Amino acid sequence: MSGGVVTRFAPSPTGRLHEGHAFSALTAFEAARAAGGRFLLRIEDIDRTRCRPEFEAAVYEDLAWLGLSWETPVRRQSEHLDDYANALERLRAQGLLYRCFRTRKELAQAAQSAPHGPETPFQGGPLPPQEEAERLDAGQPFAWRLSLERARDALGPAYHGLTYLDLDRGEQRARPERAGDVVLARKDVGVAYHLACVVDDALQGITHVIRGEDLAGAVDVQRLLQALLGLPTPAYRHHPLRLGPDGKRLAKRAGSPALADLRAAGVSPQALRARLGL
Numbered sequence: 001m002s003g004g005v006v007t008r009f010a011p012s013p014t015g016r017l018h019e020g021h022a023f024s025a026l027t028a029f030e031a032a033r034a035a036g037g038r039f040l041l042r043i044e045d046i047d048r049t050r051c052r053p054e055f056e057a058a059v060y061e062d063l064a065w066l067g068l069s070w071e072t073p074v075r076r077q078s079e080h081l082d083d084y085a086n087a088l089e090r091l092r093a094q095g096l097l098y099r100c101f102r103t104r105k106e107l108a109q110a111a112q113s114a115p116h117g118p119e120t121p122f123q124g125g126p127l128p129p130q131e132e133a134e135r136l137d138a139g140q141p142f143a144w145r146l147s148l149e150r151a152r153d154a155l156g157p158a159y160h161g162l163t164y165l166d167l168d169r170g171e172q173r174a175r176p177e178r179a180g181d182v183v184l185a186r187k188d189v190g191v192a193y194h195l196a197c198v199v200d201d202a203l204q205g206i207t208h209v210i211r212g213e214d215l216a217g218a219v220d221v222q223r224l225l226q227a228l229l230g231l232p233t234p235a236y237r238h239h240p241l242r243l244g245p246d247g248k249r250l251a252k253r254a255g256s257p258a259l260a261d262l263r264a265a266g267v268s269p270q271a272l273r274a275r276l277g278l
Contacts, residue, residue, distance in 0.1 A: 005037030006207045009063075009070075010197070012044045013055035016258035017062045020212070020242040023276045027239055028210040029068050030278065040204055041070040045078045046189050046196060062259040066269050075204060077196055084191035087199050087229055088144060088184060096150045096228065097184065098126035099142040101135050121180025123148060143192075144185040148176060151224060162223050167208070167237040174223035182221050194221045202231040213238040242276075 007028040011021060032039040043059065045051040056076075063070070077084075091097050102124065125147065126132065135142070152159045162174040184195040197218070201209065216238040226233050262272060 004207060005032055005035035006040065006205050007032040007037065007210055008040040008042050008201075008204065008206050009068075010042040010044050010200070010211075011059055012047060012050075013052060013059055014047065014050040015055055016058055016260055018256040018258050019262070019272070019276070020256070022062075022066055022259060022272060023242050023278070024210070024212055024239065025063060025068060026066060026273065026276065026278050028208075031208060031210055031237075037207075039068070039070055040206070041074050042200060042204070043074055043076045044193075044196065045076055046081075046191055046193075048078075048189065051078075058260065065259065065263060066272070075200060077191075077200065080200075081190055083199050083203065084185075084196050087195060088191065090229060091146065091184070092144070094154060094228070096147055096154060097144045098147055098181075099132060099136075100124065100145045100181075100183070101127065101132075101140050101142045121178060123180045125149070125181070141187040143183045143187050145181045146184050146221075146225075148179075148181050151176070151228060155227060158227065162227055164219060164223050164233050165235040167235055172219075174220045176220045176224040178217065179221045184225075194218065194225060198222050198225045198229070198231060201234055202226075202229075206234050208237070209234045210237045210239065212241050214241060 009025040009028050011017065011025075017025075029039045031037075041059075041063065043056055045056065088097070107122065124145075127135070155162075160173075162176070163171050164174060166172045182194055183192045186192050200206075219236055223233060225231070259272075
């Protein structure tokens with residue numbers, strides 16, 4: 001890595017940070033510092049039903065306790081919805097999107113009846129024009145999905161040459177077909193994770209995306225979006241996840257001890273770093 005390295009830590013403020021978050025944040029921070037580069041913090045708060053101001057405030061408190069510093073102002077996704085809307089419109093103008101009216105129940109039923117089982121990537125395609133018009137007239141909510149078939153046609157032979165640099169495994173080929181027709185704009189919010197992430201990384205000049213291996217599969221879709229939108233492709237590293245005593249990954253919903261709890265128990269940042277192997 002060179003001095004032009006820019007990394008980021010991008011949590012969603014839906015709960016308190018835990019040891020796994022600390023490992024990811026510190027890994028990205030130390031990679032930038034070792035290269036004489038820059039470390040950015042981004043708040044991914046587009047989920048209005050789960051993100052809370054108190055959790056965002058806790059992110060800053062926990063990271064500062066760990067000894068991290070970052071550039072300001074911090075990019076908060078909720079303040080940049082126009083950027084995502086513009087990217088969505090570019091894709092829509094290329095004819096790459098379609099409206100999806102399916103409910104979660106309908107999607108689950110479609111998955112169960114898929115020819116290769118429920119793990120088959122969703123590729124439903126648009127509704128017949130008349131049915132779509134009727135649903136629109138009825139005011140039914142819909143999400144915007146990226147048509148993998150149309151994206152493949154738009155890129156032509158370049159589709160099979162979509163590659164990215166994995167810092168541990170070398171040059172890799174992206175395989176968007178593993179994800180199918182992904183949602184790029186949810187019914188309740190004008191954007192979804194993949195699109196917001198790609199737009200943010202490009203606008204912030206992120207050169208190295210260092211995150212947990214649970215997001216390794218996201219590269220397939222994000223590399224496709226970068227090609228369709230003409231955006232740069234960062235290098236990627238997906239580190240192993242931190243596991244609890246039961247061998248399962250640490251997670252907010254599983255009640256993993258929060259950094260605030262460790263701090264209250266007298267654990268020092270230095271002790272935590274040592275336990276994380278950092």
